[in-house]
């Protein structure tokens with residue numbers, strides 16, 4: 247709709263935008279304490295507002311970050327968050343206007359991709375976002391669980407104190423553990439204030455335990471416990487919710503679980519969404535103490551903004567080359583043919599073996615989907631038999647891609 251216009255919000259408009267998003271997502275309005283934390287995470291120029299006349303009707307924000315891509319390179323990324331449109335002004339094009347301006351702004355900043363957690367899967371594909379990583383929560387029956395004693399321990403657990411120590415320590419801990427998985431992202435400084443500041447704010451009961459190996463931090467877990475029955479009966483129990491967990495080895499992961507299982511009076515433990523290929527049952531003496539939490543498992547949606555750069559920045563497995571033709575209506579400069587080979591990716595004039603749109607390319611890029619499956623599902627057109635299988639091999643990643651950061 248033409249009478250909607252989008253502009254960067256001034257700092258004095260940010261709280262109004264936050265409350266608009268909170269209402270859109272059914273949260274209560276921000277408290278003053280929460281606002282103080284949130285304000286620390288806001289990045290100048292990255293919160294957009296959609297206006298009808300002079301009335302703010304929608305907003306979308308982004309954090310400046312980067313994402314690890316196959317092969318280990320890190321690509322500048324707009325981590326999109328805080329998207330909402332007022333309930334009484336929906337389906338008039340406010341989101342469309344916000345998304346277009348936001349993507350153009352990110353591209354102008356030199357960001358090779360935009361990324362987001364989607365509230366609903368039906369929204370973002372039209373803007374070129376495709377599912378890049380997957381994740382699934384794990385539920386463990388703590389009273390019957392024990393970590394297998396033959397998994398070697400590789401360090402000590404140190405529990406951190408209050409919010410000051412946590413905020414001073416955790417950014418460096420996260421940096422130290424590195425980026426063991428494709429899809430992991432840089433956590434901007436303000437992210438820690440927003441997330442951990444809130445988890446450790448007044449009236450909250452979160453804890454952080456850091457795993458310290460011989461070379462320094464190799465993992466950490468942030469969790470909180472909640473009573474699920476009172477002291478009166480014989481079955482007093484608490485539920486432990488893991489809200490953030492990263493480890494750069496399975497032995498560090500096992501040690502963190504030894505710590506979690508040592509927390510007394512806990513009946514059940516549930517984790518934030520984990521990588522799909524983490525061999526969870528094998529951590530425990532009885533593999534059946536854990537089950538997947540039955541939820542949808544798309545984690546991060548990516549929009550490739552600079553396709554030539556993105557394709558040239560990732561690594562490829564050893565296989566015969568394939569030429570892929572990409573369509574991109576919003577960023578026509580991305581459109582064209584690219585030759586992918588074990589040596590890298592370049593534009594080419596050669597005939598295409600496969601054709602797909604930029605959304606499908608994002609699904610291939612992180613190795614989370616096989617080209618041959620997407621071809622069977624009608625998302626890729628094949629010009630040459632065997633090309634999809636070559637693309638499967640070239641684009642395969644060793645481990646499941648996973649971000650592990652909520653924003």
Ligand SMILES: CC(=O)SCCNC(=O)CCNC(=O)[C@H](O)C(C)(C)COP(=O)(O)OP(=O)(O)OC[C@H]1O[C@@H](n2cnc3c(N)ncnc32)[C@H](O)[C@@H]1OP(=O)(O)O
Nearest residue numbers: 270327328329330331336337338339340341342362365368
């Ligand atoms: C990254 C994040 O922050 S995720 C959080 C997203 N926010 C929410 O889910 C909060 C609740 N929802 C909202 O605030 C709004 O409904 C929004 C932001 C999802 C959509 O805003 P609107 O201004 O109504 O969207 P807009 O009118 O621009 O619609 C653009 C297109 O998306 C479609 N669309 C919009 N919302 C939805 C939806 N929830 N489901 C399916 N399609 C949708 C529209 O039909 C339209 O389709 P078209 O391309 O065929 O024309």
